[in-house]
Amino acid sequence: MSSMREYHFTSGYSTFRETPKEERPRERLERLGAEAMRDDELLMMLIGSGNSSRPVDEIAKDLLAKLDSSPELKREEIMLIPGIGKAKAAVIEAALELGRRRVRGKGRTITCPKDIYLEVRHFATRSQESLIVIALNGAHEVTGTIVATVGLLNRTIVHPREVFAEPIKNRAAAIAIAHNHPSGNIEPSQDDKDVTQRIVRCGEILGIKVLDHIVFSNEKYYSFLEHGLM
Numbered sequence: 001m002s003s004m005r006e007y008h009f010t011s012g013y014s015t016f017r018e019t020p021k022e023e024r025p026r027e028r029l030e031r032l033g034a035e036a037m038r039d040d041e042l043l044m045m046l047i048g049s050g051n052s053s054r055p056v057d058e059i060a061k062d063l064l065a066k067l068d069s070s071p072e073l074k075r076e077e078i079m080l081i082p083g084i085g086k087a088k089a090a091v092i093e094a095a096l097e098l099g100r101r102r103v104r105g106k107g108r109t110i111t112c113p114k115d116i117y118l119e120v121r122h123f124a125t126r127s128q129e130s131l132i133v134i135a136l137n138g139a140h141e142v143t144g145t146i147v148a149t150v151g152l153l154n155r156t157i158v159h160p161r162e163v164f165a166e167p168i169k170n171r172a173a174a175i176a177i178a179h180n181h182p183s184g185n186i187e188p189s190q191d192d193k194d195v196t197q198r199i200v201r202c203g204e205i206l207g208i209k210v211l212d213h214i215v216f217s218n219e220k221y222y223s224f225l226e227h228g229l230m
Contacts (some may be wrong), residue, residue: 046092051083059083063092068162090195091106110140110176113223116214119145120178127184129180133163135172138210143170148177158195160202167208177218186215186222188229196224 024040034042043060050056057176062081073096074170078089080110110116119142120132128150135144167175177199179192196213203210212225226228 024030038151039192043092046095047084047088052070054083056083067096102189108142110134110136110142110211111182113212113214113221113226116176116212116223117216120180120214120216121218123147123178124180124216126180127182129179129182131177133156133167134176134178135167135170136176138173140174140211143172158199160199164202164208168206172208173212175203176211176213178214178221181215181217184217184219186217186220188215188222188224193224193229196229200230207228 025037025044026040029037029045037045040057040060043063044056047056047059047063053142056128059081063078063084066077067080070077073093075086075089075093078092080087083093096191108115110119116134119134121136123130123132131149133146133148134142135146137143144166146166149158151157161175163175166172177196192213192215196210199213202209210230212223212230214224215222
């Protein structure tokens, strides 16, 4: 988004209200696609509308300026912009976080257990245990992330076919696995250890290396590799 400071676009209309309907963001998106939209127009789509004192384009420009200086903008900071209330700020924060996750999830290299944790930490708030599989290419770059199973990890619930189906389809060279403990206690259970060994053995047969298994909460993680269990 910093490029907006270098290449400033002006529509030729002094206010949003003067802009012909066909040149407004929603109509431009329908006609040209999202990739043709300016950053401020995309933000206008998220904001939706202005209010009696501020048109939506002014609000969007203020928001874009804040994002240029602070990409990790939080809801409380977004709400400081005149014209953005609690509900709109929540939508904007959610959209920004989703975008960050998707960008982060492709091409990022896994070099240590902490990298795995950063990829999956947003699953920590789930009320049930979820087994997450991160597929990696030969350079250990992330090529995809899936939730393989939901529920307590044991031999009945976790089957290797769920773990390896997508990595095989996408010709992954390696995988990392992780699961959350809703209780906050990250110490692995005996079932966790048994399931891990089973998955590692299957990976060896398939030629897909299992780099690590981490158990995590919202604030910390336990790495099987770091504890000599891999």
